[in-house]
Amino acid sequence: xxxxxxxxxxxxxxxxxxxxxxxxxxxxxxxxxxxxxxxxxxxxxxxxxxxxxxxxxxxxxxxxxxxxxxxxxxxxxxxxxxxxxxxxxxxxxxxxxxxxxxxxxxxxxxxxxxxxxxxxxxxxxxxxxxxxxxxxxxxxxxxxxxxxxxxxxxxxxxxxxxxxxxxxxxxxxxxxxxxxxxxxxxxxxxxxxxxxxxxxxxxxxxxxxxxxxxxxxxxxxxxxxxxxxxxxxxxxxxxxxxxxxxxxxxxxxxxxxxxxxxxxxxxxxxxxxxxxxxxxxxxxxxxxxxxxxxxxxxxxxxxxxxxxxxxxxxxxxxxxxxxxxxxxxxxxxxxxxxxxxxxxxx
Amino acid sequence: xxxxxxxxxxxxxxxxxxxxxxxxxxxxxxxxxxxxxxxxxxxxxxxxxxxxxxxxxxxxxxxxxxxxxxxxxxxxxxxxxxxxxxxxxxxxxxxxxxxxxxxxxxxxxxxxxxxxxxxxxxxxxxxxxxxxxxxxxxxxxxxxxxxxxxxxxxxxxxxxxxxxxxxxxxxxxxxxxxxxxxxxxxxxxxxxxxxxxxxxxxxxxxxxxxxxxxxxxxxxxxxxxxxxxxxxxxxxxxxxxxxxxxxxxxxxxxxxxxxxxxxxxxxxxxxxxxxxxxxxxxxxxxxxxxxxxxxxxxxxxxxxxxxxxxxxxxxxxxxxxxxxxxxxxxxxxxxxxxxxxxxxxx
Numbered sequence: 001x002x003x004x005x006x007x008x009x010x011x012x013x014x015x016x017x018x019x020x021x022x023x024x025x026x027x028x029x030x031x032x033x034x035x036x037x038x039x040x041x042x043x044x045x046x047x048x049x050x051x052x053x054x055x056x057x058x059x060x061x062x063x064x065x066x067x068x069x070x071x072x073x074x075x076x077x078x079x080x081x082x083x084x085x086x087x088x089x090x091x092x093x094x095x096x097x098x099x100x101x102x103x104x105x106x107x108x109x110x111x112x113x114x115x116x117x118x119x120x121x122x123x124x125x126x127x128x129x130x131x132x133x134x135x136x137x138x139x140x141x142x143x144x145x146x147x148x149x150x151x152x153x154x155x156x157x158x159x160x161x162x163x164x165x166x167x168x169x170x171x172x173x174x175x176x177x178x179x180x181x182x183x184x185x186x187x188x189x190x191x192x193x194x195x196x197x198x199x200x201x202x203x204x205x206x207x208x209x210x211x212x213x214x215x216x217x218x219x220x221x222x223x224x225x226x227x228x229x230x231x232x233x234x235x236x237x238x239x240x241x242x243x244x245x246x247x248x249x250x251x252x253x254x255x256x257x258x259x260x261x262x263x264x265x266x267x268x269x270x271x272x273x274x275x276x277x278x279x280x281x282x283x284x285x286x287x288x289x290x291x292x293x294x295x296x297x298x299x300x301x302x303x304x305x306x307x308x309x310x311x312x313x314x315x316x317x318x319x320x321x322x323x324x325x326x327x328x329x330x331x332x333x334x335x336x337x338x339x340x341x342x343x344x345x346x
Numbered sequence: 347x348x349x350x351x352x353x354x355x356x357x358x359x360x361x362x363x364x365x366x367x368x369x370x371x372x373x374x375x376x377x378x379x380x381x382x383x384x385x386x387x388x389x390x391x392x393x394x395x396x397x398x399x400x401x402x403x404x405x406x407x408x409x410x411x412x413x414x415x416x417x418x419x420x421x422x423x424x425x426x427x428x429x430x431x432x433x434x435x436x437x438x439x440x441x442x443x444x445x446x447x448x449x450x451x452x453x454x455x456x457x458x459x460x461x462x463x464x465x466x467x468x469x470x471x472x473x474x475x476x477x478x479x480x481x482x483x484x485x486x487x488x489x490x491x492x493x494x495x496x497x498x499x500x501x502x503x504x505x506x507x508x509x510x511x512x513x514x515x516x517x518x519x520x521x522x523x524x525x526x527x528x529x530x531x532x533x534x535x536x537x538x539x540x541x542x543x544x545x546x547x548x549x550x551x552x553x554x555x556x557x558x559x560x561x562x563x564x565x566x567x568x569x570x571x572x573x574x575x576x577x578x579x580x581x582x583x584x585x586x587x588x589x590x591x592x593x594x595x596x597x598x599x600x601x602x603x604x605x606x607x608x609x610x611x612x613x614x615x616x617x618x619x620x621x622x623x624x625x626x627x628x629x630x631x632x633x634x635x636x637x638x639x640x641x642x643x644x645x646x647x648x649x650x651x652x653x654x655x656x657x658x659x660x661x662x663x664x665x666x667x668x669x670x671x672x673x674x675x676x677x678x679x680x681x682x683x684x685x686x687x688x689x690x691x692x
Contacts, residue, residue, distance in 0.1 A: 235578055
């Protein structure tokens with residue numbers, strides 16, 4: 001039986017949205033147990049008797065806030081909903097945790113409480129970004145590490161390769177390096193170094209990829225550092241929101257356009273849904289030695305349901321052992337320098 | 347009289363698109379002279395007698411290609427259309443140059459041939475990115491420098507402040523720092539350092555800005571390094587192209603939707619036009635000691651016309667001396683370390 005532990009206190013709409021998402025997921029997946037961590041009274045009230053037998057609540061009133069310094073917060077608040085959830089994954093009570101809280105704090109809880117896979121210095125946040133061919137691209141790192149080294153980026157590529165193979169059923173994933181041009185010599189110092197490492201790797205490296213072509217679906221995986229990846233994610237979201245609200249406005253501005261909207265609305269809605277991050281679930285932290293999924297900070301009940309479905313799939317597909325095997329194979333081929341196992345820094 | 351020199355051999359549609367743009371601009375601006383540098387026979391052929399008296403052609407058949415190493419190409423090809431254009435600005439024959447060629451090569455020609463404003467170590471490419479409030483944001487650097495220092499980013503902010511004040515008529519421009527969160531402590535090492543420098547500056551610094559809010563119009567200027575800025579620019583473009591082609595498809599997929607499209611098409615087109623980079627002209631290299639404008643690589647005749655109009659405005663508004671004054675004022679307040687005047691590196 002799969003056990004998912006949910007930090008119900010993180011995200012913009014906590015605990016309302018996670019509780020709604022859990023109600024739906026628990027009804028849909030009777031083979032899965034859900035442990036909900038947070039303010040018990042509030043959670044039970046919100047559930048209004050809709051929690052089936054496969055949901056239990058674990059109480060805490062300690063929360064890590066969005067603006068807290070992640071590593072310090074995780075160290076000082078062992079009783080917070082986030083750290084309690086991570087502890088349950090660490091001690092085997094749960095298989096996977098889901099939180100919509102502060103990305104840095106989830107990363108710190110993943111690294112410090114659950115730990116890392118052998119050979120992984122820095123885990124990476126790996127969401128699927130919608131692309132216009134409808135297939136999506138795994139973008140990593142989307143914000144876990146700010147100053148990543150070329151070796152970090154190479155490790156991301158190996159993890160993504162294993163993940164995408166099994167999650168998206170792609171035999172030989174096309175791995176691209178996000179860059180400002182397609183020529184080999186482009187980029188900043190870290191990116192140029194990463195290009196060399198990826199070229200020498202066993203991966204199906206297709207070279208530098210520009211953001212424009214990434215959106216068209218030219219790669220299955222795109223590797224970048226966490227600063228760039230996070231900017232990309234938020235920009236893509238911001239443009240989607242802005243354009244679709246502009247479209248809505250255009251379609252409702254007067255009687256003529258409202259008439260037209262009745263005729264074309266359905267097709268435009270399906271375009272919007274394809275481009276909706278909420279449909280793509282959460283993003284795993286690849287490299288954490290346990291299931292660790294980040295739901296979007298603004299997750300609504302639907303996005304929560306999708307993130308919980310994804311967490312279940314992560315365990316059902318045994319992705320952790322597949323990632324672990326991929327890292328072992330990679331480690332066997334290279335000598336990993338000692339410093340890669342150093343302390344967590346911020 | 348304003349003199350604009352055009353490198354007619356750079357960009358995806360050269361020399362056809364620049365020639366068309368020049369025909370239109372030369373007719374519209376009789377107070378402006380245009381010098382067209384490139385393959386004379388080809389250019390004259392394409393102009394089909396439409397060049398008025400204010401257009402002259404300067405022949406060369408040497409071109410810098412997209413994939414050439416910029417600094418080396420500029421040094422080795424003094425007779426290329428790009429370097430000839432830069433030389434005309436350097437020796438005063440022209441006030442401003444426009445090219446749709448390789449960004450790196452234009453940057454190198456600007457720095458090596460035209461030179462830099464006092465106190466500027468690295469010029470910055472500064473396009474206006476469309477935002478959903480319709481006002482646009484000046485984003486810099488959009489790709490001139492790959493590994494920028496915090497001091498470089500601070501200089502970008504000072505130049506942008508002066509530029510936006512005079513070009514967009516904003517008295518006290520809101521200057522934001524592109525980051526992964528709004529909290530002061532966010533970002534990578536260079537961005538954190540830049541935050542400190544901007545906080546201590548005389549500028550109207552509004553703090554960290556996320557890409558989502560940037561698109562909504564929360565700042566007049568957004569500062570970032572050239573790697574990130576270039577990715578942002580291309581991503582914004584890629585998403586715009588993808589979504590609008592999705593919309594077009596949705597509106598033409600069957601008879602019903604085509605009927606609907608007749609009713610809403612006009613309003614959706616105006617949304618698309620607002621979001622169209624071609625309408626926003628080219629991007630100046632701020633910090634070059636002369637007018638130096640990059641037109642978009644895929645410029646069509648309309649985009650060329652807009653870029654030429656912008657080049658004219660750059661000189662008509664005396665922006666160079668305004669930028670120069672702003673830099674002098676800034677230099678007077680700080681001690682500029684010697685290494686800032688070092689050699690051009692790549």
